[in-house]
Amino acid sequence: MHFRNWWLSEELASTINTLTNLYQQHLNPHDFNDCLSFDNYIIYKGLSIWLEVASMFVMRYGLSPPISFKLFLGLVGVMAVQMSILLIGMHFHLAVLYIYRSVWIVNRELLTLANQLRMWNIRSSPRVQELHCLYSRLLGLSNRLGALYDYQMTLFMISLLSVNILSIFYMIVYCISLKKILTFALAINFIQALAINLMDFWLSIAVCDLAERQGRATSAILKLFNDIPELEVDLDRSINDFALFCCHRRLRFNHCGLFYVHNAMGFRMIVACVLYLIYLVQFDYMNL
Amino acid sequence: MSPNSWVIEMAAHKSRLQVRRSLSPHPHALGSDAFVRSPHAPVGNPVFEDIGTILSVLKASGLLPIYEQVSSFEVGPPTRTNEFYSFFVRGVVHALTIFNIYSLMTPNGAKLFISLRETDNVNQWIELLLCILTYTLTVFVCARNTKCIIQIMNEILKLDQEVLRQFGVALSNNCNFSIKFLLLIAACQAYIIFIRIHVLDGVITPTTYILIGFYAIQNGLTATYIVFASALLRIVCIRFQFVNRLLNGYSYAQLLGKSRRQLQSHMESFPEDSLFIYRTHNRLLRIYKSINECCSLIIVCFLGYSFYTVTTNWYNLFVQITNNKGVISSHIMQWCLAWLCLHTALLTLLSRSCGATTNEANITSQILARVYGKSKEFQNIIDKFLTKSIKQEVQFTAYGFFAIDNSTLFKIFSAVTTYLVILIQFKQLEDSKLEEQLQETN
Amino acid sequence: MSQVTPMVQPLLLQFQQLFFLSKVVGVLPQDLTKFRHKNVLEKSRNGMIYMLGMLALYVGLYNLLIYSFSEEDRTLKATQSTLTFVIGLFLTYIGLIMMATDQVTALFNQGKLGELYERIRVVDERLYREQCLVNNSCIAKRIRIMLVMTIIFELFILLTTYIELVDYTQWLSLLWMVSAIPTFINTLDKIWFAVSLFALKERFEAINATLEDLVTEHEKFQTWLTGDADAPEPHTADSSETQPPQYDSNLEYLYKELGGIDIGSLRGSGGKNNKVAPIAHSLNSFGESIQTPRKPHQPNPNPMMNMAHESELSNATKVEEKLNNLCQVHDEICEIGKAMNGLWSYPILSLMAYGFLIFTAQLYFLYCATRAQSIPSLFRSAKNPFITVIVLVYTSGKCIYLIYLSWKTSLASKRTGISLHKCGVVADDNLLYEIVNHLSLKLLNHSVDFSACGFFTLDMETLYGVSGGITSYLIILIQFNLAAQQAKDAIQSFNSFNDTAGLVGAATEFGNESSTLYDLVTTTMMTPSNY
Numbered sequence A: 001m002h003f004r005n006w007w008l009s010e011e012l013a014s015t016i017n018t019l020t021n022l023y024q025q026h027l028n029p030h031d032f033n034d035c036l037s038f039d040n041y042i043i044y045k046g047l048s049i050w051l052e053v054a055s056m057f058v059m060r061y062g063l064s065p066p067i068s069f070k071l072f073l074g075l076v077g078v079m080a081v082q083m084s085i086l087l088i089g090m091h092f093h094l095a096v097l098y099i100y101r102s103v104w105i106v107n108r109e110l111l112t113l114a115n116q117l118r119m120w121n122i123r124s125s126p127r128v129q130e131l132h133c134l135y136s137r138l139l140g141l142s143n144r145l146g147a148l149y150d151y152q153m154t155l156f157m158i159s160l161l162s163v164n165i166l167s168i169f170y171m172i173v174y175c176i177s178l179k180k181i182l183t184f185a186l187a188i189n190f191i192q193a194l195a196i197n198l199m200d201f202w203l204s205i206a207v208c209d210l211a212e213r214q215g216r217a218t219s220a221i222l223k224l225f226n227d228i229p230e231l232e233v234d235l236d237r238s239i240n241d242f243a244l245f246c247c248h249r250r251l252r253f254n255h256c257g258l259f260y261v262h263n264a265m266g267f268r269m270i271v272a273c274v275l276y277l278i279y280l281v282q283f284d285y286m287n288l
Numbered sequence B: 001m002s003p004n005s006w007v008i009e010m011a012a013h014k015s016r017l018q019v020r021r022s023l024s025p026h027p028h029a030l031g032s033d034a035f036v037r038s039p040h041a042p043v044g045n046p047v048f049e050d051i052g053t054i055l056s057v058l059k060a061s062g063l064l065p066i067y068e069q070v071s072s073f074e075v076g077p078p079t080r081t082n083e084f085y086s087f088f089v090r091g092v093v094h095a096l097t098i099f100n101i102y103s104l105m106t107p108n109g110a111k112l113f114i115s116l117r118e119t120d121n122v123n124q125w126i127e128l129l130l131c132i133l134t135y136t137l138t139v140f141v142c143a144r145n146t147k148c149i150i151q152i153m154n155e156i157l158k159l160d161q162e163v164l165r166q167f168g169v170a171l172s173n174n175c176n177f178s179i180k181f182l183l184l185i186a187a188c189q190a191y192i193i194f195i196r197i198h199v200l201d202g203v204i205t206p207t208t209y210i211l212i213g214f215y216a217i218q219n220g221l222t223a224t225y226i227v228f229a230s231a232l233l234r235i236v237c238i239r240f241q242f243v244n245r246l247l248n249g250y251s252y253a254q255l256l257g258k259s260r261r262q263l264q265s266h267m268e269s270f271p272e273d274s275l276f277i278y279r280t281h282n283r284l285l286r287i288y289k290s291i292n293e294c295c296s297l298i299i300v301c302f303l304g305y306s307f308y309t310v311t312t313n314w315y316n317l318f319v320q321i322t323n324n325k326g327v328i329s330s331h332i333m334q335w336c337l338a339w340l341c342l343h344t345a346l347l348t349l350l351s352r353s354c355g356a357t358t359n360e361a362n363i364t365s366q367i368l369a370r371v372y373g374k375s376k377e378f379q380n381i382i383d384k385f386l387t388k389s390i391k392q393e394v395q396f397t398a399y400g401f402f403a404i405d406n407s408t409l410f411k412i413f414s415a416v417t418t419y420l421v422i423l424i425q426f427k428q429l430e431d432s433k434l435e436e437q438l439q440e441t442n
Numbered sequence C: 001m002s003q004v005t006p007m008v009q010p011l012l013l014q015f016q017q018l019f020f021l022s023k024v025v026g027v028l029p030q031d032l033t034k035f036r037h038k039n040v041l042e043k044s045r046n047g048m049i050y051m052l053g054m055l056a057l058y059v060g061l062y063n064l065l066i067y068s069f070s071e072e073d074r075t076l077k078a079t080q081s082t083l084t085f086v087i088g089l090f091l092t093y094i095g096l097i098m099m100a101t102d103q104v105t106a107l108f109n110q111g112k113l114g115e116l117y118e119r120i121r122v123v124d125e126r127l128y129r130e131q132c133l134v135n136n137s138c139i140a141k142r143i144r145i146m147l148v149m150t151i152i153f154e155l156f157i158l159l160t161t162y163i164e165l166v167d168y169t170q171w172l173s174l175l176w177m178v179s180a181i182p183t184f185i186n187t188l189d190k191i192w193f194a195v196s197l198f199a200l201k202e203r204f205e206a207i208n209a210t211l212e213d214l215v216t217e218h219e220k221f222q223t224w225l226t227g228d229a230d231a232p233e234p235h236t237a238d239s240s241e242t243q244p245p246q247y248d249s250n251l252e253y254l255y256k257e258l259g260g261i262d263i264g265s266l267r268g269s270g271g272k273n274n275k276v277a278p279i280a281h282s283l284n285s286f287g288e289s290i291q292t293p294r295k296p297h298q299p300n301p302n303p304m305m306n307m308a309h310e311s312e313l314s315n316a317t318k319v320e321e322k323l324n325n326l327c328q329v330h331d332e333i334c335e336i337g338k339a340m341n342g343l344w345s346y347p348i349l350s351l352m353a354y355g356f357l358i359f360t361a362q363l364y365f366l367y368c369a370t371r372a373q374s375i376p377s378l379f380r381s382a383k384n385p386f387i388t389v390i391v392l393v394y395t396s397g398k399c400i401y402l403i404y405l406s407w408k409t410s411l412a413s414k415r416t417g418i419s420l421h422k423c424g425v426v427a428d429d430n431l432l433y434e435i436v437n438h439l440s441l442k443l444l445n446h447s448v449d450f451s452a453c454g455f456f457t458l459d460m461e462t463l464y465g466v467s468g469g470i471t472s473y474l475i476i477l478i479q480f481n482l483a484a485q486q487a488k489d490a491i492q493s494f495n496s497f498n499d500t501a502g503l504v505g506a507a508t509e510f511g512n513e514s515s516t517l518y519d520l521v522t523t524t525m526m527t528p529s530n531y
Helices: A001-006 A007-028 A036-063 A069-119 A127-177 A183-228 A232-249 A263-288 B005-023 B027-040 B052-060 B079-104 B118-144 B145-168 B177-199 B206-248 B262-266 B270-322 B331-366 B377-390 B406-441 C011-025 C031-036 C045-079 C082-092 C093-108 C110-129 C137-165 C171-227 C234-241 C245-260 C264-272 C278-291 C316-343 C345-370 C377-383 C385-426 C428-445 C460-495 C497-528
Strands: B068-071 B075-076
Touching: A001 B177, A007 A069, A007 A127, A007 C278, A036 A069, A036 C234, A069 A183, A069 C278, A127 A183, A127 A232, A127 A263, A183 A263, A183 B118, A183 B270, A232 B377, A263 B406, B005 C031, B027 B177, B027 B206, B027 C031, B052 B177, B052 B206, B075 B145, B079 B118, B079 B206, B079 C316, B118 B145, B118 B206, B118 B270, B145 B206, B145 B270, B177 B331, B206 B331, B270 B331, B270 B377, B270 B406, B331 B377, B331 B406, B331 C428, B377 C171, B377 C428, B406 C460, C011 C031, C011 C137, C011 C171, C045 C093, C045 C171, C045 C377, C082 C093, C082 C345, C082 C377, C093 C171, C110 C171, C110 C316, C137 C377, C137 C385, C171 C316, C171 C345, C171 C385, C171 C460, C316 C345, C316 C385, C316 C428, C345 C377, C345 C385, C345 C460, C385 C428, C385 C460
Parallel strands: none
Antiparallel strands: B068 B075
């Protein structure tokens, strides 16, 4: 993971530079204050990272009460590794969020444009082409970003999911098959770790879904231009171009060419996990 | 939950402007408006008459706001006392839920389970918890979406008003099915309660009654909410149908027999009508989307719950049929059949209404493609819409997880089969384990 | 062109034998005499009563069959595993259900079916006006082949099973003949569907071919233009090729004013009178085809006849009409396809369910038979592997042919867009290009895809999923069977031997069972991926 990160660091730098450039050139004059879900997701992500670290610490602490220096050292090492992985995940998350916000701004511009066209009888505007250009650049950026982070994010998701499955499985084995009594502290520990893991996983899916939905909203907004009578030919043509572009190239995040990340995919992953868990339990049943 | 809420708000703002704008090009429409309105709109004529029963049930249970009716085409936010009532009901519901969970933990609640095996027990527990979860979630989401629901209703009413003004057509809502389903739900739940109490032996404490009763109410209300969502979808579907019918009047098949003069006069109104159609279609799509956002979480939960219930009931039936030792218990059979009937009916209703609405929404572009205008102007109008609706299939999704339409039913039942096989395997494993233990004791 | 004389033969002309047969057997209720004289399907009350009578007769006979053969099944229930018994019970009636679905839907749709063929006839007429001919003759051949195949298969299965496996000393065994009735009726019904679908596909292909012909003609025209520019008649080429766009649009306007929008008459008269140059060409195909409409479609008339190398594509207004009409016809065919799918949706659903279940059950019973376990008496054909193979080929052939045909039809309908674009590319004309753009947007929205009640679409992907489903369920069934057998053996050995020996036996059995369960788990892991 780190290796790939280092390998592509130049490309990464250039991509992020382009993103910031884009912001400086086009988007700075707009105000971002209304974009609520952007802020929310940033807060969620930060929270989830802190929670992950904390839960890790609590787990270690809860499982082995006598803390020796060696254990502490090992703990710090593990936590450092985990932290770095989480941070990589966060970078991707943030970049996706930024793209989301720019698409959101594009959408808002389009919407205000539609309103203006309807209210005051302006019949032409060069703004649509600008937005089109901006949108295509954003798409290119998001593709580059997806290509950069695909292996890391895939590994990240796989590790989160497998950790979840295994932990639930061991928990079931521990309490039912070994007939041990589940203490309250242990249960709380287990549940919080599970919940935080799930939340982290779901955040990484939800953010991609958010951006994708925003991309779909673009074409929905373009439909609003339908019922404005007597548009100028140029404007009409550029809107049509934009619409065709939107339908041919959508804003989607593809990991390793394997799967597109959106809610449906996340649902399928979770269903697969549940099935897998059931098979594991069945095996366990048989062995007893 | 709704990152696109600004779209809705701004669009609502815009539609208000549209209404004002659309007055000017139709002076004759305004004249007829006065005629139409006076007999049709006595104040106090309740809106959404067809689904009135279901609305009142949901209002009484605090799931829907008790809105005020401002005029015959607008509903207002609820008054303070009514709002307080809804709050109170929701509070009672949550308190009851907590009480129930507590009493389930006590040994008293454990009597409710009539089960022989460990697996069945686990199943029942999961089912119960899912039911509680679904209902609690329904209440929470409903409490959050109060404004959203009122807004949806207002938009629908405004649309009706505009249609009435322009075409003099009062759209009817064929939602009579809602009352039938309400009766079905009530009957099934009452029957289930009856069987349950009948089967229980020993002393029945009031707690048990509360437990069973509340469980039934939870089930019933969740089901009622699903029927409500289907009714809303049906209403939207009828609006879509209206738009499509309007558009269909211009398609070439209708024009084949007419003479040229008729044709020209017929096509003259096309640009004007097309604007109306596009606008209405956009607004309907927006309403559809906001209904989806309001209901999707509840629908996901309900689908999961009913999937699980259907599976366990099939499993119970299977066990009852195949076990050779005991007699077939007719109570359990009836019980399972009642559950299966209820849930299958609800699933069918939901998927059918979603499928119908989605189909109507997507068919508009197909009908438009059948309009063969001769001149460049008409072609441009048509192209404008068609370009923007390439690959823009509308879907009613369950929180983005999967699309709900007719094929969902098929998928759910195939998934039920798979899980049934897994459950039967568990049963076999358990049986073999029991035998082993028996042999060891021998 | 006069509308009065029928220009094309109705499609139903080809259906005569099929109709006669299905009328006698009781698949269709429509009136026989009217069909003979006027080639139309019309409602008839007598036919309905006759059909209901046949249905009742079949149901009665089938029940009698089940009853008379059920004595063997009683012993089966006593001796054999419950699983086999339950499956047998469940599947006994599915053939009957399928047949009843077919007949009842045919009853309900008796009026609509006639309308459907009437619509196809109208489409044929319009296509004919566009000089795009459809060859119906091979449909009759197809019907004959399918009928013969059906009868051969049915008779073969019936007779071999009867001779090999039924005890024909008793007179009651003659009832076994009844067991073939449901599948036969079902097949007849499906032949109707398949042939009509095939006819639709041919129409799509005819449209495509017409468009492609336009392209090839135009290419020839262009080579001719560049090759010898000083040809005997340069003025026609010049006037049609180097028209300025303004003139074009003027012409279009004039056309609208003059010809009106009565499309059919405009096409017909325009083709003959208004245009001077293409007369030879069009008259040729017209003149011949009036006498023999069945004559196969002529893509390229003799180049010697076509001296002028006139290309329709160079005349934008004219070609616009033609393309427009073709597009409308395409849409109409799509609509017919949808209507047809709607008429047959329940029968197809029941056929698919039947195919899936019978395929699985037949294989499962074959397995049971090889293990020398007894199987339900109605599925005795599974005792012989050869007959089983024939049955499977017959059943799956029906399903797969329908799926394949609907898949091909929707592909053909989608191909029209490609052909249209070829026209746009070849004719290097701004106006034409816009027309093509507009029409291709419309074509994009003419969708025809065949589905069974909206549950799943009929295409190759579904076929793949279904075959995967059959395999996994078969394995699951076999494993359940194995587990049950082993449990029974264990109980028997436990009873007969002394305690210690029984314990050892049981232990080994459980070891085996765990291995089979391992397989089971791996197969169930495969199952959800199919859905």
